[in-house]
Amino acid sequence: MSMIAAFYGGKSILITGATGFLGKVLMEKLFRTSPDLKVIYILVRPKAGQTLQQRVFQILNSKLFEKVKEVCPNVHEKIRAIYADLSQNDFAISKEDMQELLSCTNIIFHCAATVRFDDTLRHAVQLNVTATRQLLLMASQMPKLEAFIHISTAYSNCNLKHIDEVIYPCPVEPKKIIDSLEWLDDAIIEEIAPKLIRDWPNIYTYTKALGEMVVQQESRNLNIAIIRPSIVGATWQEPFPGWVDNINGPNGLIIAAGKGFLRALKAAPKAVADLIPVDTVVNLMLAVGWYTAVHRPKSTLVYHSTSGNLNPCNWHKMGVQVLATFEKIPLERAFRRPYANFTSNNFTSQYWNAVSHQAPAIIYDCYLRLTGRKPRMTKVMNQILRTASMLEYFLNRSWEWSTYNTEMLMSELSPEDQRVFNFDVRQLNWLEYIENYVLGVKKYLLKEDMAGIPEAKQHLKRLRNIHYLFNTALFLIVWRLLIARSQMARNVWFFIVSFCYKFLSYFRASSTLKV
Ligand SMILES: CCCCCCCCCCCCCCCCCC(=O)SCCNC(=O)CCNC(=O)[C@H](O)C(C)(C)COP(=O)(O)OP(=O)(O)OC[C@H]1O[C@@H](n2cnc3c(N)ncnc32)[C@H](O)[C@@H]1OP(=O)(O)O
Ligand SMILES: NC(=O)C1=CN([C@@H]2O[C@H](COP(=O)(O)OP(=O)(O)OC[C@H]3O[C@@H](n4cnc5c(N)ncnc54)[C@H](OP(=O)(O)O)[C@@H]3O)[C@@H](O)[C@H]2O)C=CC1
Structure with missing residues (x-):
């Protein structure tokens, strides 16, 4: 007893x-x-x-x-x-x-x-x-x-x-x-x-x-x-494992990461x-x-x-496991594919904020405006960044x-009593705990149905294709502008084109010889 x-x-x-x-x-x-x-x-x-x-x-x-x-x-x-x-x-x-x-x-x-x-x-x-x-x-x-x-x-x-x-x-x-x-x-x-x-x-x-x-x-x-x-x-x-019911502490950030809003965090990866x-x-x-x-x-x-x-567990290990779980069990209707970049460097962190947070929010709001809807993403993003900055102190120290x-x-x-009232944290398996935690956030906090996982995975695939398409289009536009304005870019471009042409001609010639 x-x-x-x-x-x-x-x-x-x-x-x-x-x-x-x-x-x-x-x-x-x-x-x-x-x-x-x-x-x-x-x-x-x-x-x-x-x-x-x-x-x-x-x-x-x-x-x-x-x-x-x-x-x-x-x-x-x-x-x-x-x-x-x-x-x-x-x-x-x-x-x-x-x-x-x-x-x-x-x-x-x-x-x-x-x-x-x-x-x-x-x-x-x-x-x-x-x-x-x-x-x-x-x-x-x-x-x-x-x-x-x-x-x-x-x-x-x-x-x-x-x-x-x-x-x-x-x-x-x-x-x-x-x-x-x-x-x-x-x-x-x-x-x-x-x-x-x-x-x-x-x-x-x-x-x-x-x-x-x-x-x-x-x-x-x-x-x-x-x-x-x-x-x-x-x-x-x-x-039961994974029960959670408010957005305090890590919970809000886990959601923000799973929904693809938060893709970089100012955190020391090795900090406990x-x-x-x-x-x-x-x-x-x-x-x-x-x-x-x-x-x-x-x-x-x-x-x-x-x-x-x-x-001990560190933020890097935690972030990797959170992402691995979202790979298997994604959240519904994500804004972007989940990704986590931890950096304690001020400059890199500001760069990621501009490129990974502010820019996509502004682009999405433009899209909402163009389709006659009310823009809201910049506001949501600012709120998340404000929260992340409030937690920064705890993410960069041990x-x-x-x-x-x-x-x-x-x-x-x-x-x-040691069994019934176990508080020996040495027995905790972090990878298992974090997986159950993320699952709990999805089930008990967001109240998302597990039956929706295939559709959520499909949605992430579509987001990946949009991402590739967007990056390719962006690359071509930037390149076209560069070629129009810079002699050096033009030289590089001609070099690449002539190299490809020569390579193809050589390939064609050698395959004709074999025949
Ligand atoms: C990249 C991968 C990352 C994966 C792993 C991430 C791990 C991160 C770990 C974080 C470490 C935390 C360390 C804490 C240590 C202290 C220990 C304690 O005792 S702590 C004791 C525990 N105490 C705490 O944790 C308190 C921390 N929180 C606060 O003090 C305040 O919420 C605030 C000052 C941050 C924002 O204030 P204010 O601007 O007035 O905003 P409101 O409150 O009115 O909410 C407005 C909107 O923001 C939303 N949202 C809110 N919170 C979060 C969140 N965490 N997150 C996201 N979102 C959040 C909320 O949904 C709401 O949306 P909506 O309804 O408008 O749509
Ligand atoms: N969560 C965490 O990460 C940590 C928490 N702690 C400590 O643990 C304790 C519990 O935290 P946690 O459960 O997370 O916090 P919650 O915010 O979830 O709960 C706070 C509780 O305090 C009650 N409360 C607040 N104001 C009043 C009021 N004016 N009159 C009556 N009740 C009030 C709330 O009631 P209501 O529901 O009506 O708002 C709620 O029941 C706190 O002392 C906190 O400092 C310590 C370290 C970390």
Whole structure:
């Protein structure tokens, strides 16, 4: 029997960010491995015209939860959605709900965050720092609380090259920032933001670092642990390989590459692609929850959920495998044939942007205009290039994350727990994982039918023919213009023509002699 699964039996668990990518996989695993848990409280806000109940209904009826329904048929009764907005005071939770949370919660998993790189400083601080402080305050009033697990990111200290499993101080105290945001107006905040974030690449990583400091400062006598995942990717094994449901991180770029929009990326081919499957992160989270509650470490432990130092893969290897998969399983209605060129050189990257991205978009928009349609490709291309440039920082560097605590925890688990809550990334086969990942993007994110693969392959063949035709026509036009203007080009042309003529005459003469 798994000790970790048994530990969560009968427990009341509070999850923030349960409607997000990580949160959904966490809930799924909890229900599947500990169907006898008491209740999962989730803090949810209404969104996109959907009520709380509709959002929960949609999650529970998704493919991700198919296995859960077999193991835990009454899953609907065990999930309690509580109205909450983490950017509001007291999270705008009603008094009754707050009372229930305070008196019943045993374990907290704090996953909610704004993960946008370009969020405003005010909003990012509200969500990634102030809300964390608020949740810690609530936690300190929970008599039955056994563990508080805070999800950060491995990039919260990406201004360093080697990162240990410790909390690093930030130059400005989080409390000072929270206080000043109360009276500064938005324009001034945006003006001072670049000065505050210094050598952090964006507001997101900076506010996640502040969030960790808050955890350290406000931990009181709580049992807390911090988990730092790197780039969270599709599921590796559970509940099935390749599940993914949003366009964050690599997902959007994989789509852009598969559709033939993105054919070159400013990335160091040898830099480590520190991806970590979402189910691996979730298994670590559940193991950490158990360990923190049962073993009660004296200080707040930080756990890195990264792959680079145990089983590294680089961007080149990843790009090649992504392309190889698109060769076998192409996306539908591609704009151009998928191709990936990784370069860390500024000049080459700008050249590829002009030739492989901007020019085809402009040509296609001209074609749309000529056929009476609204041009749109340049806009789409600019959007993709903007996204790629935001991710560039992470594609051109490698970091070393130590994993002593994560490895220590692995050795603390029973063989059964090591199997059920496997977070040993050394067992990951990258080629297989990336293939399933790309397939998952096609099936679960784009919802493309596998029956459409022959037609998609046919479409790619047509694109290849158009490509050859276009290149030949372009070559002939350029050559014709050159011949008209340059004596040297004319000389070369006559040389080639006379050489071909002589070669043909010789060939004809020798074949006549043989006869
Ligand atoms: C050549 C082969 C390549 C193959 C392999 C490629 C591998 C690449 C790997 C990338 C590494 C990523 C490293 C991340 C590391 C940080 C770790 C974390 O904690 S990260 C935590 C995770 N956090 C993140 O990953 C957050 C990153 N994302 C952001 O911060 C923002 O989306 C933004 C600032 C990039 C764009 O903002 P804004 O301009 O306001 O745009 P909106 O958001 O409103 O979307 C507008 C349109 O853009 C579209 N689209 C959006 N995203 C992507 C995408 N990734 N991609 C493509 N497209 C994307 C979207 O569909 C939408 O279309 P439509 O609906 O209009 O038709
Ligand atoms: N994805 C990744 O690559 C990585 C993620 N992480 C960390 O993992 C955690 C989860 O990330 P991930 O699941 O990918 O992110 P998502 O964007 O998928 O999910 C974010 C969650 O936070 C919730 N949330 C945001 N704002 C509010 C609010 N005002 N009130 C209530 N809930 C809110 C969202 O709710 P709603 O659905 O209503 O928007 C959603 O459930 C984050 O802490 C992130 O920093 C760390 C490293 C990498």
